[in-house]
Amino acid sequence: MRMSRMMCLVAAVCASFSVQAATPVKSAVSMSDVLKASSATDWRALNPDNTLYLELEKGRVVMELAPDFAPHHVENIKKLVRESYFDGLAIVRAQDNYVVQWADPDEKREVNTAKRKLDGEFTVKYNATLPFTRLADVDGYAPQVGHSNGFAAGRDPKAGTAWLAHCYGALGVARGNENNSGDGTSLYVVTGHAPRQLDRNITVVGRVMQGMELLTSLPRGTGALGFYEKPEQHTRIVAIKVAADLPAAERSQLEIIRTDTPTFQKLVAAQRNRGGDWYKVPAGHIDLCNVPLPVRAVSNKAQ
Numbered sequence: 001m002r003m004s005r006m007m008c009l010v011a012a013v014c015a016s017f018s019v020q021a022a023t024p025v026k027s028a029v030s031m032s033d034v035l036k037a038s039s040a041t042d043w044r045a046l047n048p049d050n051t052l053y054l055e056l057e058k059g060r061v062v063m064e065l066a067p068d069f070a071p072h073h074v075e076n077i078k079k080l081v082r083e084s085y086f087d088g089l090a091i092v093r094a095q096d097n098y099v100v101q102w103a104d105p106d107e108k109r110e111v112n113t114a115k116r117k118l119d120g121e122f123t124v125k126y127n128a129t130l131p132f133t134r135l136a137d138v139d140g141y142a143p144q145v146g147h148s149n150g151f152a153a154g155r156d157p158k159a160g161t162a163w164l165a166h167c168y169g170a171l172g173v174a175r176g177n178e179n180n181s182g183d184g185t186s187l188y189v190v191t192g193h194a195p196r197q198l199d200r201n202i203t204v205v206g207r208v209m210q211g212m213e214l215l216t217s218l219p220r221g222t223g224a225l226g227f228y229e230k231p232e233q234h235t236r237i238v239a240i241k242v243a244a245d246l247p248a249a250e251r252s253q254l255e256i257i258r259t260d261t262p263t264f265q266k267l268v269a270a271q272r273n274r275g276g277d278w279y280k281v282p283a284g285h286i287d288l289c290n291v292p293l294p295v296r297a298v299s300n301k302a303q
């Protein structure tokens with residue numbers, strides 16, 4: 001009798017698991033379908049006041065800053081840019097499957113109005129004014145994950161904090177061991193598999209919107225951590241500019257998909273449950289850093 005009851009209990013538990021482990025259903029639409037059906041209101045233009053152009057000899061890397069998450073660092077970086085601090089400096093590091101980093105190779109360049117020390121902005125306090133479109137999927141690095149105005153982010157409701165995630169293309173502030181040792185004079189971009197262990201340990205200030213191929217194709221550094229060992233290995237930075245400081249005709253006219261719309265939710269669902277002839281088993285899950293954040297070029301017009 002006791003054994004039969006145990007068998008029934010096991011069967012009930014197994015039944016409950018079988019219900020929860022239902023096979024994911026393929027999406028009837030693709031990401032391409034969703035984007036084709038999008039309207040003009042599903043997109044937003046990059047804010048030229050918070051957009052940087054990293055000008056290399058081979059082209060332009062467009063980066064958008066996120067002052068909602070790192071207001072002091074964003075302000076300091078724009079001061080550095082407007083002081084021409086980065087002009088003529090170099091990309092000093094390209095570590096395989098990790099980051100590309102630029103800085104002053106000689107560590108001698110001085111700053112004018114910008115600050116040399118800033119407390120780390122690893123997280124920010126949030127309230128209802130900070131947009132956040134939550135992703136339903138489970139994440140191992142944050143109680144909640146989602147998107148805030150086009151940026152992948154984590155959130156902890158109990159602590160009341162939010163932060164940007166180290167996804168591919170994230171723009172971060174290099175630092176030493178001290179929390180206040182990252183001032184924006186040395187910046188990096190994530191070029192490999194998302195190193196989410198860095199979340200809440202380094203200030204993230206934005207992400208690359210266009211031109212990632214100019215960074216990911218750089219020769220890998222031969223020194224420790226991917227640093228270049230010889231000056232001739234460096235990639236020269238022609239200049240970094242704030243988009244708003246350039247004439248409209250010289251700006252890269254880009255729009256990013258809005259992350260607070262039903263269209264974006266459809267896009268996420270299509271990628272979570274990929275359909276089509278090629279996928280035989282849809283995942284039924286999507287990782288924060290695998291959520292696509294499409295950017296498109298638009299006609300060159302004054303902003």
